[in-house]
Amino acid sequence: MIKISELPIPPEEYQKEIVESLNPRISEHPMMSPDERYFLNGLLAYYKPTNVLELGVNFGEGSAQILHNIRNTPEAKLTSIDLAEFAFYNEIIDEKKNTKRGVISDEPIGKFAFTHPDLPLDKWTLVTGKDPSEVIAGLDNSKDGYDFLVLDTAHLHPIELLNFLCVLPYLRDGAIVVLHDITLFALYIPPYAFACRQLFGAVVAERIQLNSRFSNIGAFQVSADTRKYIQNVFESLVLPWEIDPRNVRTSAIATLLNEHYALKELSVFREALRLNMHYYVSGKIEWHCWENMRTELFVSHLFGQTIYYGAGRNMADCLEYCKQNDIVFEAPIWDIAADKIGEICGHRVTVPDYSSSGIKKTLIITIWDEQIRETVRVQFEKLGYTVKCYIWN
């Protein structure tokens, strides 16, 4: 099989006439530029896949193009999956600023393709309303798996990465993966929609991209190394998500990943989910920044003979975190102003005990002021406490 990095003619230059002969070629809401269509077309023409998977369909222009391209390959088929039931289009609100908003149409997903006058629809399976993780296992009964994937879904991190991880077990070695919108983030100020580029950058594979000034489509070839170094893609999941995890089909994804990946990879997925869930559920403006991490470090000492010193904002964050995560907080909270403070987040605050031994006890100082913190640390270390602060300023 020819390596994707050794194609004699760039895909966008190869057999362009196939694209031209699709009639009508584009609908009212094109999702790819003509060059990008040529790029996809060239790769299909080079590799002549027989089992194509498409994730992200919308009006079905891409599906139409693929079906048109494979129409003369007798055994070739296309399986397309889209999470939505209805296609969306971008409406320009301000031409000068190029601001748009997405509008959901009343046209069903794939309509351009399934109402097209001249396509081999018997080669097409279209699944809508589902995330790939929910259906991929039951769709293809060929033993070999898919030999071509067109991945063009939400673009918000980490959707394309999750989509790819979910379908990789169903792709053959040598399969071509075409990834659209790898530079989309550059169109926005501030930039967003990083998922495609994250995947393109993290995956271990031979890769190419459209040779243009704004190269927004790329492709790579799955190999044994892609699977061997898949941890790289998992690691990218840890970066802040651009989508609320509660809007991602995480339980189907977790079930699928559990079946196909090793523990060390799964633990990265779980960690990424946990961090992002915490961020979204707590409504914090900052992501997994040092403040969140500090709270987690405070809480990590809860089990044992631990006393918390200082009933200020850090302590309140810690108690709020415990509440949100169903963690029972029963440790003493000390503060010299206990009589005035009384309670913090429903927990009683008491005056510090300067006389008992601190042997085998941990004191977590949650005070922001460096001087006070240091004074308290010295005082209680003398009594035998193991003192932790986790605050450096």
Ligand SMILES: C[S@@+](CC[C@H](N)C(=O)[O-])C[C@H]1O[C@@H](n2cnc3c(N)ncnc32)[C@H](O)[C@@H]1O
């Ligand atoms: C950019 S459009 C696809 C355009 C299409 N590939 C074409 O060439 O015309 C993105 C589509 O991905 C779908 N989508 C978003 N998240 C998805 C997911 N997790 N799984 C499958 N499809 C998804 C959206 O509903 C939308 O229809």
